[in-house]
Amino acid sequence: MPDIGVISSTIVAGVLLGGILALTALGLSIVLGVMRLVNLAHGDFLVVGAYAGLFFLQFTGIDPLLGVPVVAVFVGVLALPVYRLLLAPLADRGAEARMMTMFAVSIILENAFVLAFSADTRSIARDYATVALSLGPVTFPLIYLIGFVISVSLILTVHWLVSATAFGRDLRASAVDAEAAATLGVDVKRVQMLTFSLGAACAGVGGTLIGAAFQFGPSSGGAYLLNSLAVVVLGGLGSVIGTLAGGIALGALQSIGGLTLGDGYRDLVGMALFLLVLAFRPDGFLARGRT
């Protein structure tokens, strides 16, 4: 049995990492809630964010964590044509057509990353990425704390946006019943487009943070997508605060799983949890509406 310091460090690191995981899943969650779309290219949007952060650092020399707003806008704007050209025309064609279109976007992006940036694994190398912080017996990487703070701030901002603004009201109305919202004068297409873009922007920031904390490569998107799906399932669909809770829960449980079973089992614990929650929540995470 490892000593108390190792255990508490692992759990703290897991919770901090969970905050970042929550941000990486946020875009998937709100797009699922508003558009009823499982965005299978979400993981690749995260990879776009990671590359954007990396090249932002290389070309401007500005720290990617300061450049995070630029990355967010960049990825958010990139998502607009994807919605306009690919998703909007399929609006009246059932959920599968849009999901498979995003799946195609995902494999195109992955292929494009390899062609443009080679298959090498990279990371956004910063000095502070390797610094360890110690609080009593608890030791954790500084980058986790920075990422956690940025993630939670952004998630709370999105929560405010959804719960307290006019756009948020339209967004919630479209999520509950798009047809009724349209009847009441909500421009559902515009709301969906902005939601998609907002989700991508969050993914961009999340990708930069993941890229700073870990290595990433052109095909990391698949693993990111699965982790994000696990967070969304754990936290409940479309709920911003639920996503934060789901992320922290997944981060902590993965860390504990990695500690007790061995590091290779981290992701396995995530997937097993994912399927268990699917199995034992009979109404599923879409309890409020139906697909």
Next chain:
Amino acid sequence: MSEAVASCPRSGYAPARGLVEVAALVGALAALWFAPDFAGDYWLQLGFRTCVYLALAQGWNLMAGSAGLVSLGTSCFVGLGAYVAFGLLNHLGTPLPLVLLICAITGGALAALVSPALFRLRGLYFTVGTLALAELLRLLMVNVSAFGGATGIFLQEDPPALPVLFRYALVVAFVASLAITLCARTRASVIFRAVRDDEDAAAQMGVRPYRVKLGAFVLASALAAMAGGIQAVKLGVIEPYGMFGLQWSIDVLSMVIIGGVGLRLGPLVGALLVVALGEALADYPEAHIAIAGVILIVLIRFAPHGVVGLAAKLPLTRRVPA
């Protein structure tokens, strides 16, 4: 095979037509059985790949087109079949036909085992669940050293010669096509379509949607595991990243969408086109997947019923209902 099946106009419940189709399948099997006597290795390789793809696509088409289940977990069952086949061959020396049968049974059993979790949620969540299941099994194989870990397992005996392998794959494709024909040409087809079109209405008419979906999922999974088994024997060495790779799921989905979801000829046309596309783009492996992606997007947008659906709109051919 394609010509014979193409000449049958299709409608739902038509036992007589079913006999014609079965006869056509048997004829195709008999004719292609002797292909190794005429064709060179290159064509046998292509034929083998087409047969494996066809078996996978037939099952996927049954799930998506007839029961409304869009799966991204084909690789899960392909990988399972591969590992079961190697386990039996390496440790027990089981004869190959029996191995393939056990692969199919294992695949179907796993599908039945996980179905309570995957069917709780409708539509898209089934897709997400199958994706997670494939990932779970892959991680299991990577981490458990008894399954060879990340390096994989070698087949201890020499794999059969290519003509023999081709015939095995041909039989696998035949079994898959026959099973799907039986599903499509009996009363089952009507039940399948009722569930796909409106689960609640079907339930009110006395159909049990759960059983119907389960049947489609189990059958498709058994076929995928069988295809995975013969594919593994041909490879001679398997590792988790290849056998559980998302590529299998992508290929199957592409084939059925390109061919035409829910159409009887969709899987065959799709499998032929995907194999042909792979050969045409063999010199550009980097761009291969991206081009497949672009084709998918264009087809989903402009030809929801795929190439077969497009062909059916031509004035000279007869209507092909979904």
